[in-house]
Amino acid sequence: MTDVRESVHHLAAHARAASRLGRRLSTTQKNDVLLTCARLIEERLPDLRKENALDLEAGRGHGLSSAMLDRLTLSDKTVRAMTEGLREVAALPDPVYEITHAWRRPNGLEIARMQVPLGVIAIIYESRPNVTIDAAALCFKAGNATILRGGSEAFYSNRALTQVFREACSLHSVEPDVVQSLETTDREAVGALLKLDSLIDVVIPRGGRSLIERVVEESRIPVIKHYDGICHVYVDRDADLDMADEIVFNAKVQRPGVCNAMETLLVHEAVADSFLPGALKRLAAAGVELRVDERTRRAAQGQGIELKPVTEEDWRTEYLELILSVAVVPDLEAAIDHIETYGSHHTDTIVTRSWEAARRFQMEVDSSTVLVNASTRFSDGQQFGLGAEIGISTDKLHARGPMGLTDLVCKKFVVSGNGQIRT
Numbered sequence: 001m002t003d004v005r006e007s008v009h010h011l012a013a014h015a016r017a018a019s020r021l022g023r024r025l026s027t028t029q030k031n032d033v034l035l036t037c038a039r040l041i042e043e044r045l046p047d048l049r050k051e052n053a054l055d056l057e058a059g060r061g062h063g064l065s066s067a068m069l070d071r072l073t074l075s076d077k078t079v080r081a082m083t084e085g086l087r088e089v090a091a092l093p094d095p096v097y098e099i100t101h102a103w104r105r106p107n108g109l110e111i112a113r114m115q116v117p118l119g120v121i122a123i124i125y126e127s128r129p130n131v132t133i134d135a136a137a138l139c140f141k142a143g144n145a146t147i148l149r150g151g152s153e154a155f156y157s158n159r160a161l162t163q164v165f166r167e168a169c170s171l172h173s174v175e176p177d178v179v180q181s182l183e184t185t186d187r188e189a190v191g192a193l194l195k196l197d198s199l200i201d202v203v204i205p206r207g208g209r210s211l212i213e214r215v216v217e218e219s220r221i222p223v224i225k226h227y228d229g230i231c232h233v234y235v236d237r238d239a240d241l242d243m244a245d246e247i248v249f250n251a252k253v254q255r256p257g258v259c260n261a262m263e264t265l266l267v268h269e270a271v272a273d274s275f276l277p278g279a280l281k282r283l284a285a286a287g288v289e290l291r292v293d294e295r296t297r298r299a300a301q302g303q304g305i306e307l308k309p310v311t312e313e314d315w316r317t318e319y320l321e322l323i324l325s326v327a328v329v330p331d332l333e334a335a336i337d338h339i340e341t342y343g344s345h346h347t348d349t350i351v352t353r354s355w356e357a358a359r360r361f362q363m364e365v366d367s368s369t370v371l372v373n374a375s376t377r378f379s380d381g382q383q384f385g386l387g388a389e390i391g392i393s394t395d396k397l398h399a400r401g402p403m404g405l406t407d408l409v410c411k412k413f414v415v416s417g418n419g420q421i422r423t
Helices: 002-022 027-043 045-061 066-072 076-091 130-141 152-171 187-193 209-218 241-253 269-285 294-300 332-342 355-364
Strands: 099-104 110-117 120-125 145-149 179-181 202-206 231-235 262-268 289-292 307-309 323-329 347-351 369-372 391-393 401-403 409-416
Touching: 002 120, 002 145, 002 179, 002 187, 027 045, 027 076, 027 130, 027 152, 045 066, 045 152, 066 152, 076 130, 120 130, 120 187, 130 145, 130 152, 130 179, 145 187, 152 179, 187 209, 202 209, 202 391, 231 241, 231 332, 241 262, 241 269, 241 347, 262 269, 262 332, 269 289, 269 294, 269 323, 289 294, 294 307, 294 323, 323 332, 332 355, 347 355, 355 369
Parallel strands: 120 145, 120 202, 145 179, 231 262, 231 347, 262 323, 289 307, 289 323, 347 369
Antiparallel strands: 099 110, 110 409, 391 401
16 A cells, blocks of 8 residues: 555656646647647557457456447547547647736736646546546646546556657657556555645546545545536427427437436426327337336327336436436426436436527526537537537536636736835
């Protein structure tokens, strides 16, 4: 244990030193590193896939679900998203040292608020190796040093991708310790890392509830997080039902193992009988297990669909697989009440042609992302034009929702005078 603590402390100390150097980098230097990293990933893809295959083989041996294996795979789509994300982050305006507000006091003092790097950011995450590149890119462009600790299931993939980023730094004479990874699967390393509040400024966990709860419980460092993605789609009485069918299907089926996938479908009773039979039949045909209330069961009877009774626990469950809870509600008020009672304040959608209903839903649903007539799957930094995302926060301090480049800086006051003294 002593060796692990010493190793982690040594790595964090190097990150702290590198963060001071990172603050001095020009926008051109940072962009050159990001673009080179994208090129290296494309050039080294066969080698990266070999490392990824080791993780996939081990994952199958440990009985990982198909959804978890999907998150773990460096598919063509995943690799393309990583390289496009690097290039998009390079194209984004540099937020470091930007003056966001400035004013002059009657005594002549010129006061401004300047954006500056957070410092050293530790990212603790599970399964998805693309997080390695997304996190490194955003933190680096925002002038921070990063310590990456991916899950053991992606050990080889994460190590290889970190090495590529560090090589891109070295090729441009940038200190590679601005991006480091904990190259150990020892769980004690995370505990040691979370005690280093003198060296690390922020911790961002990405993964399941158990991981995030552990980080929150053990960390002496401020944590930015979300626990669950219990996301809802509400089909209003004034919805375009064809549109609703497409949104519901996409929100649940397109990629069920991610935090912005729909877990609960709510339908206004005025359209339940016309909407639910077809929508549920389509979902069932795609392999979705349906857990429904009694009103939904009556609406879908005669369709030959297997329907299981929904429980109180189901409303509070993030399935991350092809399971869906369904309820019929009497009105918009009841839909909002349900979301506020059972939701996780992550992402929720209303499908409606009513401007009044849409406006009320957006104002009253207290989630980090609220959509109108669009799939919950759009709650994503890259989809929002942020280049990539460091994670999704449901906290209300510092950052909320998909976190991009401008969420990885903080502000300080810079004041200029001409000999003023306070009397």
